[in-house]
Amino acid sequence: MELxxxxxxxxxxxxxxxLALNLLIATIGVYLWWTVYRVLPDLSKWLTYKLLPIQEGxxxxxxxxxxxxxxxxxxxxxxxxxxxxxxxxxxxxxEKTRAFLSGKSEFVGNIFAALLGIxxxxxxxxxxxxxxxxxxxGVPLGVTFSFLIAAPMVNxxxxxxxxxxxxxxxxxxxxxxxxxxxxxxxxxxxxxxxxNHVEDWVTQANAANLTMxxxxxxxxxxxxxxxxxxxxxxxRVWIYVILGIAVGxxxxxxxxxxxxxxxxxxxxxWSVPLSVVIGVPMYxxxxxxxxxxxxxxxxxxALGSVLAFMMSVIALSLPEMVILRKVLKPKLIxxxxxxVASGILFVGYLFNMIL
Numbered sequence: 136m137e138l139x140x141x142x143x144x145x146x147x148x149x150x151x152x153x154l155a156l157n158l159l160i161a162t163i164g165v166y167l168w169w170t171v172y173r174v175l176p177d178l179s180k181w182l183t184y185k186l187l188p189i190q191e192g193x194x195x196x197x198x199x200x201x202x203x204x205x206x207x208x209x210x211x212x213x214x215x216x217x218x219x220x221x222x223x224x225x226x227x228x229x230e231k232t233r234a235f236l237s238g239k240s241e242f243v244g245n246i247f248a249a250l251l252g253i254x255x256x257x258x259x260x261x262x263x264x265x266x267x268x269x270x271x272x273g274v275p276l277g278v279t280f281s282f283l284i285a286a287p288m289v290n291x292x293x294x295x296x297x298x299x300x301x302x303x304x305x306x307x308x309x310x311x312x313x314x315x316x317x318x319x320x321x322x323x324x325x326x327x328x329x330x331n332h333v334e335d336w337v338t339q340a341n342a343a344n345l346t347m348x349x350x351x352x353x354x355x356x357x358x359x360x361x362x363x364x365x366x367x368x369x370x371r372v373w374i375y376v377i378l379g380i381a382v383g384x385x386x387x388x389x390x391x392x393x394x395x396x397x398x399x400x401x402x403x404x405w406s407v408p409l410s411v412v413i414g415v416p417m418y419x420x421x422x423x424x425x426x427x428x429x430x431x432x433x434x435x436x437a438l439g440s441v442l443a444f445m446m447s448v449i450a451l452s453l454p455e456m457v458i459l460r461k462v463l464k465p466k467l468i469x470x471x472x473x474x475v476a477s478g479i480l481f482v483g484y485l486f487n488m489i490l
Contacts, residue, residue, distance in 0.1 A: 428445050
């Protein structure tokens with residue numbers, strides 16, 4: 136009897152020690168992160184103009200300084216955001232999400248689905264299994280679309296990067312407009328009653344095969360989950376981040392002041408649809424497109440046009456359409472693209488008018 140009582144206590148003691156060690160490592164890591172982050176502006180200047188033979192004030196110097204400053208800054212922000220979001224995501228599973236959305240009234244379901252799309256660990260690449268699971272669990276089609284629009288569009292990593300790079304106002308505008316598009320587009324699609332335009336094999340799928348056994352995680356497990364998220368997500372997106380920063384550096388250093396204002400400014404009616412047309416063929420993710428957004432705004436592009444560009448890259452990319460074709464018939468894909476594009480255009484014109 137004595138062994139049976141002491142073993143769980145010893146096990147709990149080991150878990151508590153591991154938790155304390157993880158918290159200590161996290162505290163030291165945050166201090167070192169903040170120390171390095173504060174010196175990045177001076178370090179990028181020193182590397183550009185002291186270590187490299189580049190003339191200060193030149194176009195090349197401006198581009199190189201932008202690249203050497205933004206690369207570690209974005210990567211450090213990405214690391215912090217992904218780790219925190221990874222811990223948050225450990226509380227959500229596809230099964231929990233489906234169960235929560237099942238049985239909700241349609242408009243309330245649209246709101247909850249869009250909010251869940253922000254914080255759950257799914258992107259457009261998850262569209263096929265999620266769509267099957269939602270449909271077979273009885274989630275209305277419009278509610279499903281609110282979730283599938285919000286999940287990639289209102290990306291929590293992009294939200295964190297926007298806050299770190301451009302401030303809370305731009306981040307809040309991005310969050311509010313993304314939610315508006317996800318909720319309203321899902322509601323419109325639900326009103327159109329297009330359930331018969333889902334591929335037949337989806338509606339015949341067995342929901343029982345898509346359930347997942349829920350894990351009971353300790354806080355140590357959640358720290359590990361966060362670290363695994365860092366390795367997985369940064370390992371997958373770093374190349375797009377570097378390419379995005381390189382494009383942003385080129386815009387920052389070599390594009391003359393006012394050029395972007397003339398192309399993506401708020402005075403030309405065609406700047407918003409042009410921004411959407413430019414964004415759709417691009418294959419990038421939220422983390423990769425944020426440095427480009429930063430550079431465009433810095434060169435005088437209007438916020439509405441830039442938001443339209445960013446949202447079209449994230450929510451209407453051609454790879455996502457290819458993935459969705461596996462579960463949707465062409466007419467429903469066309470409706471999805473048309474409704475979401477209309478929402479993006481509305482947001483672009485609105486913010487070009489009021490800001």
